[in-house]
Ligand code: G
């Protein structure tokens with residue numbers, strides 16, 4: 001079990017954080033200030049530290065400075081009530097893993113700490129001999145969350161036709177790791193991304209018979225899923241529904257590393273799947289993946305959608321994607337639409353297929369959209 005040290009002088013906050021971190025499967029020790037914390041890190045073996053900044057005796061920044069001076073390179077997540085530029089700069093200089101401001105979103109805290117733990121385990125592994133390097137990292141247990149996995153569905157609509165044309169499946173769990181981010185972080189850390197991908201696809205396959213006949217279901221793939229032979233197996237649970245499924249591949253998915261990508265995509269298409277480029281415009285080289293993927297669908301990320309009604313530049317970019325979609329016969333989906341103004345601006349730019357809280361949140365079942 002991964003060991004985390006929580007440094008926080010306020011007993012109420014300490015208790016709240018302890019609860020969420022323990023529930024997330026981490027073994028926790030606490031310290032009430034930087035002096036006590038420093039002592040504990042020197043003597044113990046922690047995978048990550050979560051520390052408040054404003055504390056008596058030794059502040060979080062001074063604590064971090066003392067740690068680095070002692071060549072203790074455990075990842076430290078700093079949390080503060082007063083986000084001052086100065087402390088943020090010090091935190092970055094001293095190599096804080098992350099800098100969170102209060103009030104801290106509890107799910108984000110757990111997710112960040114799990115990532116810090118993964119990094120801590122990774123850097124420790126690198127320091128160890130090659131023999132020891134083959135040992136798996138001390139990981140949070142994925143199984144309780146995998147057993148209680150379910151998929152939420154968020155409607156995707158044709159605005160022109162005022163109807164639902166699909167749903168995106170989004171992984172959720174009633175286990176300790178509730179969010180997709182936490183599930184993926186732990187799966188990654190414990191080398192079990194394939195198990196997670198298979199479980200998600202099995203859940204979607206089980207739910208699909210309950211979907212209206214004329215809708216598609218969009219399923220997110222992780223890069224490692226593309227290397228899982230089970231994805232290409234005609235007998236796999238989702239393969240039976242492939243004609244109704246669009247596989248979303250995010251630009252982040254490091255496509256370059258995948259061997260025989262063209263062959264793999266051809267197999268998927270023979271099974272009946274369509275392919276979408278997800279998160280276009282989220283800050284990665286999205287267009288670069290078009291020649292390799294020849295996607296049937298492209299999803300414009302919410303970063304481009306947010307405030308599109310206010311930004312001539314965003315409008316210009318969306319218009320280009322719409323044109324490209326027409327030329328390459330790709331369906332263009334706009335994600336993360338929250339306001340009527342965004343919706344109307346996108347419709348005026350020639351977009352028709354929309355997804356976002358304005359039309360419906362991810363929820364259980366194939367629920368109707370607000371149209
Ligand atoms: O990376 P991907 O596009 O698959 O991410 C989808 C995520 O976006 C889901 O976690 C979903 O809950 C979230 N999401 C969907 N619609 C909206 C929206 O309108 N606003 C915001 N902020 N998030 C959204």
Ligand code: MN
Pocket residue numbers: 168220248278279
């Ligand atoms: Mn997606």
